[in-house]
Amino acid sequence: MTHPEPALNLSPPVSDEVRQTTCYMCACRCGINVHLKNGKVAYIEGNRDHPVNKGVLCAKGSAGIMQHNAPSRLRAPLKRTGPRGSGEYEEISWDEALTLATSWLKPIRDTAPEKLAFFTGRDQSQSFTSLWAQAYGTPNYAAHGGFCSVNMAAAGIYTMGGAFWEFGQPDWDHAKLFLLFGVAEDHDSNPIKMGIGKLKGRGAKVIGINPIRTGYNAVADDWYGITPGTDGLLVLALVHCLMTAGQIDLPYLAQFTNAACLVNEDPGSAQHGLILKNEDGKALVIDKRTGKPAAWDGAGVEPDLGATWRHKGVTHRPVLHHMADRYLSADYAPEAVAERTGIPVDRIRHLAAEIARTAFETPVVLDREWTDFRGKTHKTMIGRPVAMHAMRGISAHSNGFQTARALHLLQILIGAVETPGGMRFKPPYPKPATAHPKPHCKVTPGQPLNGPHLGYPQGPADLCLTGDGTAARIDKAFTWENPLSAHGMMHMVISNAHAGDPYRIDTLFLYMANMAWNSSMNTSGTMEMLTDTDENGDYVIPHIIYSDAYASEMVAYADLILPDTTYLERHDCISLLDRPICEAGAVADAIRWPVVEPDRDVRGFQSVLCDLGARLGLPGFVNADGSATYADYADYITNHIRRPGIGPLAGWRMGETGLQHGRGGANQGQLDSYIANGGFWVEHVPDDAAYYKPFNMGYQTWAVKMGFYDSPQPYIFQLYCDPLRRFQMAAQGVGAHQPPDHLRGQIMTTMDPLPLWYPPFEDGHVDPVEYPLHALTQRPMAMYHSWGSQNAWLRQIHGVNPLYVPTRLWVQHGFKPGDWARVSSAHGSITVPVAEMAALNDNTVWTWNAIGKRKGTWALDGDTPEATQGFLLNHLIHELLPPRGDGLRWSNSDPITGQAAWFDLRVKLEPSAAPDASQPHHPGMASPVPPAPGHLSWKVGT
Amino acid sequence: MHPAPSVIWFTTLSGLGFGLLFWLGLGYPVVTGWAAFAFFTIGYLLAVGGLLASTFHLGHPERALRAFTQWHTSWLSREAWLAVSALVVMAVYGAGLVFFDNRINGLGWLGAAFSLGTVGTTSMIYAQLKTVPRWHHWSTPVMFMTTALAGGALLAGQSRFALSLLAIAGTALLGHWMAGDRQFGASGTTLNTATGLPGQVRSFAPPHTGSNYLLREFVYVVGRKHAGRLRMLALVLGFGVPILCLVLPFNHWLAAVAVLSHIAGIATGRWLFFAQAEHVVGLYYGKR
Amino acid sequence: MTQLPETTTRKLGLVIDLDTCVGCHACVISCKGWNTENYGAPLSDTDPYGADPSGTFLNRVHSYEVTPETGPAQLVHFPKSCLHCDDAPCVTVCPTGASYKRADDGIVLVNESACIGCGLCAWACPYGAREMDPVEKVMKKCTLCVDRIYNENLPEVDRVPACVRTCPSGARHFGDFADPDSHVSRLSAERGGMDLMPEMGTRPVNKYLPPRPRDVGGDIDILAPFLTPVTDGPKGFLGWLDRALSTLPGGN
Numbered sequence A: 001m002t003h004p005e006p007a008l009n010l011s012p013p014v015s016d017e018v019r020q021t022t023c024y025m026c027a028c029r030c031g032i033n034v035h036l037k038n039g040k041v042a043y044i045e046g047n048r049d050h051p052v053n054k055g056v057l058c059a060k061g062s063a064g065i066m067q068h069n070a071p072s073r074l075r076a077p078l079k080r081t082g083p084r085g086s087g088e089y090e091e092i093s094w095d096e097a098l099t100l101a102t103s104w105l106k107p108i109r110d111t112a113p114e115k116l117a118f119f120t121g122r123d124q125s126q127s128f129t130s131l132w133a134q135a136y137g138t139p140n141y142a143a144h145g146g147f148c149s150v151n152m153a154a155a156g157i158y159t160m161g162g163a164f165w166e167f168g169q170p171d172w173d174h175a176k177l178f179l180l181f182g183v184a185e186d187h188d189s190n191p192i193k194m195g196i197g198k199l200k201g202r203g204a205k206v207i208g209i210n211p212i213r214t215g216y217n218a219v220a221d222d223w224y225g226i227t228p229g230t231d232g233l234l235v236l237a238l239v240h241c242l243m244t245a246g247q248i249d250l251p252y253l254a255q256f257t258n259a260a261c262l263v264n265e266d267p268g269s270a271q272h273g274l275i276l277k278n279e280d281g282k283a284l285v286i287d288k289r290t291g292k293p294a295a296w297d298g299a300g301v302e303p304d305l306g307a308t309w310r311h312k313g314v315t316h317r318p319v320l321h322h323m324a325d326r327y328l329s330a331d332y333a334p335e336a337v338a339e340r341t342g343i344p345v346d347r348i349r350h351l352a353a354e355i356a357r358t359a360f361e362t363p364v365v366l367d368r369e370w371t372d373f374r375g376k377t378h379k380t381m382i383g384r385p386v387a388m389h390a391m392r393g394i395s396a397h398s399n400g401f402q403t404a405r406a407l408h409l410l411q412i413l414i415g416a417v418e419t420p421g422g423m424r425f426k427p428p429y430p431k432p433a434t435a436h437p438k439p440h441c442k443v444t445p446g447q448p449l450n451g452p453h454l455g456y457p458q459g460p461a462d463l464c465l466t467g468d469g470t471a472a473r474i475d476k477a478f479t480w481e482n483p484l485s486a487h488g489m490m491h492m493v494i495s496n497a498h499a500g501d502p503y504r505i506d507t508l509f510l511y512m513a514n515m516a517w518n519s520s521m522n523t524s525g526t527m528e529m530l531t532d533t534d535e536n537g538d539y540v541i542p543h544i545i546y547s548d549a550y551a552s553e554m555v556a557y558a559d560l561i562l563p564d565t566t567y568l569e570r571h572d573c574i575s576l577l578d579r580p581i582c583e584a585g586a587v588a589d590a591i592r593w594p595v596v597e598p599d600r601d602v603r604g605f606q607s608v609l610c611d612l613g614a615r616l617g618l619p620g621f622v623n624a625d626g627s628a629t630y631a632d633y634a635d636y637i638t639n640h641i642r643r644p645g646i647g648p649l650a651g652w653r654m655g656e657t658g659l660q661h662g663r664g665g666a667n668q669g670q671l672d673s674y675i676a677n678g679g680f681w682v683e684h685v686p687d688d689a690a691y692y693k694p695f696n697m698g699y700q701t702w703a704v705k706m707g708f709y710d711s712p713q714p715y716i717f718q719l720y721c722d723p724l725r726r727f728q729m730a731a732q733g734v735g736a737h738q739p740p741d742h743l744r745g746q747i748m749t750t751m752d753p754l755p756l757w758y759p760p761f762e763d764g765h766v767d768p769v770e771y772p773l774h775a776l777t778q779r780p781m782a783m784y785h786s787w788g789s790q791n792a793w794l795r796q797i798h799g800v801n802p803l804y805v806p807t808r809l810w811v812q813h814g815f816k817p818g819d820w821a822r823v824s825s826a827h828g829s830i831t832v833p834v835a836e837m838a839a840l841n842d843n844t845v846w847t848w849n850a851i852g853k854r855k856g857t858w859a860l861d862g863d864t865p866e867a868t869q870g871f872l873l874n875h876l877i878h879e880l881l882p883p884r885g886d887g888l889r890w891s892n893s894d895p896i897t898g899q900a901a902w903f904d905l906r907v908k909l910e911p912s913a914a915p916d917a918s919q920p921h922h923p924g925m926a927s928p929v930p931p932a933p934g935h936l937s938w939k940v941g942t
Numbered sequence B: 001m002h003p004a005p006s007v008i009w010f011t012t013l014s015g016l017g018f019g020l021l022f023w024l025g026l027g028y029p030v031v032t033g034w035a036a037f038a039f040f041t042i043g044y045l046l047a048v049g050g051l052l053a054s055t056f057h058l059g060h061p062e063r064a065l066r067a068f069t070q071w072h073t074s075w076l077s078r079e080a081w082l083a084v085s086a087l088v089v090m091a092v093y094g095a096g097l098v099f100f101d102n103r104i105n106g107l108g109w110l111g112a113a114f115s116l117g118t119v120g121t122t123s124m125i126y127a128q129l130k131t132v133p134r135w136h137h138w139s140t141p142v143m144f145m146t147t148a149l150a151g152g153a154l155l156a157g158q159s160r161f162a163l164s165l166l167a168i169a170g171t172a173l174l175g176h177w178m179a180g181d182r183q184f185g186a187s188g189t190t191l192n193t194a195t196g197l198p199g200q201v202r203s204f205a206p207p208h209t210g211s212n213y214l215l216r217e218f219v220y221v222v223g224r225k226h227a228g229r230l231r232m233l234a235l236v237l238g239f240g241v242p243i244l245c246l247v248l249p250f251n252h253w254l255a256a257v258a259v260l261s262h263i264a265g266i267a268t269g270r271w272l273f274f275a276q277a278e279h280v281v282g283l284y285y286g287k288r
Numbered sequence C: 001m002t003q004l005p006e007t008t009t010r011k012l013g014l015v016i017d018l019d020t021c022v023g024c025h026a027c028v029i030s031c032k033g034w035n036t037e038n039y040g041a042p043l044s045d046t047d048p049y050g051a052d053p054s055g056t057f058l059n060r061v062h063s064y065e066v067t068p069e070t071g072p073a074q075l076v077h078f079p080k081s082c083l084h085c086d087d088a089p090c091v092t093v094c095p096t097g098a099s100y101k102r103a104d105d106g107i108v109l110v111n112e113s114a115c116i117g118c119g120l121c122a123w124a125c126p127y128g129a130r131e132m133d134p135v136e137k138v139m140k141k142c143t144l145c146v147d148r149i150y151n152e153n154l155p156e157v158d159r160v161p162a163c164v165r166t167c168p169s170g171a172r173h174f175g176d177f178a179d180p181d182s183h184v185s186r187l188s189a190e191r192g193g194m195d196l197m198p199e200m201g202t203r204p205v206n207k208y209l210p211p212r213p214r215d216v217g218g219d220i221d222i223l224a225p226f227l228t229p230v231t232d233g234p235k236g237f238l239g240w241l242d243r244a245l246s247t248l249p250g251g252n
């Protein structure tokens, strides 16, 4: 018998209209379908056609509706009325706000442009903001990369012209073995999850190398709970095993890397340790056919990995010989590294064997003919299906650059980069370091800077130093302390500006970075620097302008707030000139557009910069008649021309015969074309160009056609890195540009042209016996830094962040659920709730990142769990290492790139009585926005 | 389980009320006129009061009538029917006694049956729940019904029955506790069966750090540590004191003390009935 | 209505793959979003920006730590929503008939307009799959997105539950368990799909795929040969290199 059931409408209307744009609940930039009812956002889902997320959406993306409607949204420009940090403001008009900003910025531009420090957070318009800063003329511009993952980016670019991070990805469709080093979430949030899903679906093996086993590492078939900071050792031990067993891809090494390039062996020579070059600067190899040196890229050349070359009494040996010398030595034998890494010898050997088997016994061979840059045609594309990926677990250490280099060495050694089943670059990468700009810092009052701020130095001559050898940039990027700081060093700006070292600035202009909280090391100290006054009672940092969209902690420290829109209310451009959304098999860019209009007096920050640029009369932003060149950002996106035929967006450009992609003139209908296409443009890499990209002429010609570069840029992978060697030579006293003496030793040991491992610096400055534990943070998949907590749905998932303690310590200290502990580093201490975790490295404690909030912020009401139990590890981390009696303060960052060494942190831990709130507890501040509602029943439809 | 006052008072009072009505139906005591009016009023006040209390925990009391529709599967629905039938039948029967000095035995017996049945169905609402092993046991209806009978006898002034029934009900309650304490273990439900995961399984993190309905409703751990003392209190107040009062020479004050003490004792017992009951869903949260 | 249908024509439900779920909570929020705007009353949140935020969710993701006899501890992310049981106690206890199981596809639903909010069905559910909405005072539960899976206003491909559509790692699968050849039936058969709390006799339709064995390592005897040394130290390596290079076709 069946039962009467209520009538049910199984086809209710879903929405009045769907508008497709790009998510910005994080930097992954997935495509979203925004469903509207009665003109309001009703539901957000993934865009199935989008190259990044193919329809899926993460928790943050789906919670966008709560972000867009968050009570914490700023409503109008704000002018500070109370003291800095009080949160007391008055709302002012845009005209007043921009007039005020101009009155600060105009005079310093005319006299000393460097007195403006303009730094941006996870800015997705860096090609635009940097253009603005360049036109303004200050050398002091960068985005957040310096404290994020520049180690990863720089090591990759210098080694292989592409990197993990956003520049490369595993070949999810062919990989049979996947090694994931130090990743909790990454920028590629959805693609990595989709990829792991694919691997699992195919029964491929996933291996997680991570002190903490959550998320990706929880689904890993094998887990290696490594000791933080020692991956370089593990990786080079794998290299040791593979080389010892001859399990390396010789043809690949010979043809596509500088393993066959010849290194000068004469200690007396000014070229000692540098790669032998011909008169037009091309690295030389021995050509098998002739036995004579030949340019690496000579037609038909067959580089000989074995041959040495004696010339004018100087011996030259191929790079591979140097690798043998180093990596076959007992220092890198599993037996030598097991204890330090915490990985037993047999597990290391096991991993090495598994890599060897997968790479060489089960290769992937695609029947695709392709021709390399030497004119040699290959019948097939041979792949070594061992894919690797790594992120901040590797890069956020002071040995991160060399560890990342070591990882790339391992990948390249087995022929698993840009080959089927290995790692693939995302257009416009690959792009060698030499094809990137060099840093520029020449200031002329009233004039633009002499070139792009950031770049890839090739040697000491390219550093950003003034005549007297002091830093030209406020963050001291590109100095001897960290010569290759390719992304700048945002984490040093506030402390340097406060110390007036290298010089004082007038205006600190920040965009989208919560520097007064989770974004800074030494958070409490940073707040003091921002509020500190000089003998006349004036603020040491005279002016602070900040653009935020929400009532964050940083808002309270600015004198002038330029309120931004939410990501659904503005134009944005995710450009190939910037950090694009490409996939390995496709080039793509995208836009955001106002799918709903703001209901507040707020403006898109980029549009505000266009206006401000015009008011300041910046070249490129103002017309001869003084009118603004760009009415707003949309106007810029459409009409700005970067290089002939190249603009911010590559899709639907104007050609002679009509619309075309890649190159072309401005097209007034371009944004409409994007909107009609779902907010993005994508074009697939031709099959015969899909792999071996750096060496594949098919790809090179396609890349030129697309406008990534103006002429083919084939290159070979730099296992041996000449630029590093040049700095070493300088440290040895060779050359015109000389480092200060106290840095010679550091440069000699760290800037080695071949990857090596050295202990994280903190180990040398902090007593490992007193501070035996490593303390880490992880990204929660359902939270984005500090923004997540203003989201009514997300904050229910992560409202507090206990410190997870390994079972060994849990038992040792007799902790019980609900207990608290005092955690101390050489810099400070915090008192926080603890929780037990068994799937954790025995000497590591960790917590979720950026859950702790300051009372009174984010429109959260009073004693929220985020403010009373939540906490930041940042209070324990300092931008400088503790003094070690040499009279110097060494920076807590990678000595090569300046990457902030967040994860070098060492701590000790003791049980503590539960305080009434996690410590340190900062007093609440006034909220610039009205109180939030007491409950939500969110339905916009009827 | 969350010991909501509404359900505690509901089960306590209506149990007592229907217990009284049960005895009146059987004609213990045979009363008429004002005396009958007094007895019936007390019975109805308790029974209906209890029922009303139970509607306080309804989200939509205005739809309460719908609760009559599902008698063929739902004990709650059956309870509704029996309660109403009992009240209607006893009303007619009572009217006969009060206004016409006329006792229709058949009606009385029927009403008594309905009254006891109501208590039975109430107990089955709990006893049927596999999800709360402590309740899912025959001792639950026995405990509810004996308690109602004893309380009813006490109110009806049937000292003879009351004495023995109080003793029996007290034992039943004790038995229910002793059985109950073993139930969860006996149910075989563990975090392993809940998750299907083998070996040593521990809840690492709850799905949300924020609180939720399930935790509030099902994972009530407050005050359990006092259970031992409260059980003693329930027994003494609910049964010991009344029995003592009954054996002492009769006196109205003693009778009043007996009843009030009984009510207090039963209420305490019912608080424990909920507070000590563990819902299997707690396992998912690493709690019981 | 609260009598259960003896049989249902189809058995629609989910397969949840514990081997693949990375615990990202995407399904939790897409579910919250869809069901706040659609079927019945919105899923409300009390004190959403205050000290004790608490909302109604139809799908929540737990995390469990599993410590095996040998090998390192493991973490399993564990999503849980209504399992649309064949012998659904939540249905039979309902006094009003608001709670029912559809004879056509086996979906268990609450007819909110008939619900008196007594909460008994939530008491009867072993899995915590039902939550009383604090604002609307009616019982909320997973609808298996009954307003999506047949919805003609959605493109064919999108006629799946919101949580399934959004799951980035593809750990959630939707289909008909009554059809032995369906994707979900086969997955469940191949990977040993499990019932939660079988002893409750609820006969859940949703199946959970157990995590594959972890940290077992490959067979070292098979692997060992791959590391047979060709050299001891740099000198030997160069010798091997020459030999190896000379054997390469065309020298490379």
Ligand SMILES: Nc1nc2c(c(=O)[nH]1)N[C@H]1C(S)=C(S)[C@@H](COP(=O)(O)OP(=O)(O)OC[C@H]3O[C@@H](n4cnc5c(=O)[nH]c(N)nc54)[C@H](O)[C@@H]3O)O[C@H]1N2
Residues within 6 Å of the ligand: A026, A027, A122, A148, A149, A181, A182, A183, A184, A185, A186, A187, A188, A189, A209, A210, A211, A212, A226, A227, A228, A229, A230, A231, A390, A391, A392, A393, A394, A397, A776, A777, A778, A779, A780, A781, A782, A783, A784, A785, A903
């Ligand atoms: N959901 C979400 N996604 C995000 C963000 C977010 O806030 N939320 N932030 C975005 C940003 S700005 C960034 S930079 C990326 C960062 O993405 P991730 O690189 O994933 O950054 P973390 O979350 O810091 O994860 C670092 C991981 O490295 C591990 N680890 C730490 N030290 C070591 C080590 O020495 N060795 C190894 N092997 N592992 C180690 C930690 O346990 C952790 O799992 O994520 C981006 N994506």
Ligand SMILES: Nc1nc2c(c(=O)[nH]1)N[C@H]1C(S)=C(S)[C@@H](COP(=O)(O)OP(=O)(O)OC[C@H]3O[C@@H](n4cnc5c(=O)[nH]c(N)nc54)[C@H](O)[C@@H]3O)O[C@H]1N2
Residues within 6 Å of the ligand: A121, A122, A144, A147, A148, A149, A511, A512, A513, A514, A515, A518, A519, A520, A547, A548, A549, A550, A551, A552, A553, A554, A564, A565, A566, A567, A605, A777, A778, A784, A785, A786, A787, A849, A850, A872, A873, A874, A902
């Ligand atoms: N302990 C510890 N600290 C860390 C890290 C760590 O791993 N551990 N990671 C570091 C890393 S890699 C990073 S990238 C930083 C990230 O730290 P931040 O870059 O500070 O990231 P958020 O906290 O998201 O802050 C960004 C600010 O941008 C604002 N915002 C959000 N949307 C918009 C918008 O549309 N327009 C504007 N104008 N503003 C907006 C937010 O309100 C917030 O105030 O944290 C760093 N700090």
Ligand code: SF4
Residues within 6 Å of the ligand: A023, A024, A025, A026, A027, A028, A029, A030, A053, A057, A058, A059, A060, A061, A062, A189, A190
């Ligand atoms: S990963 Fe999530 S938050 Fe980030 S862009 Fe994609 S959907 Fe949005």
Ligand code: SF4
Residues within 6 Å of the ligand: C020, C021, C022, C023, C024, C025, C026, C027, C028, C061, C077, C079, C166, C167, C168, C169, C170, C171, C172
């Ligand atoms: S969306 Fe998929 S991977 Fe994420 S928690 Fe849900 S089931 Fe797991």
Ligand code: SF4
Residues within 6 Å of the ligand: C081, C082, C083, C084, C085, C088, C089, C090, C091, C108, C124, C125, C126, C127, C128, C129, C130, C141, C202
């Ligand atoms: S899971 Fe719970 S709510 Fe869903 S059908 Fe089964 S018993 Fe009912």
Ligand code: SF4
Residues within 6 Å of the ligand: C093, C094, C095, C096, C097, C098, C099, C110, C114, C115, C116, C117, C118, C119, C120, C121, C122, C138, C139
């Ligand atoms: S809460 Fe609603 S659906 Fe649940 S049992 Fe009561 S009436 Fe039925």
Ligand code: SF4
Residues within 6 Å of the ligand: C030, C031, C032, C034, C035, C058, C059, C081, C082, C141, C142, C143, C144, C145, C161, C162, C163, C164
């Ligand atoms: S099927 Fe629909 S209602 Fe059920 S959990 Fe998934 S999204 Fe939520």
Ligand SMILES: [Mo]
Residues within 6 Å of the ligand: A144, A147, A148, A149
């Ligand atoms: Mo970052």
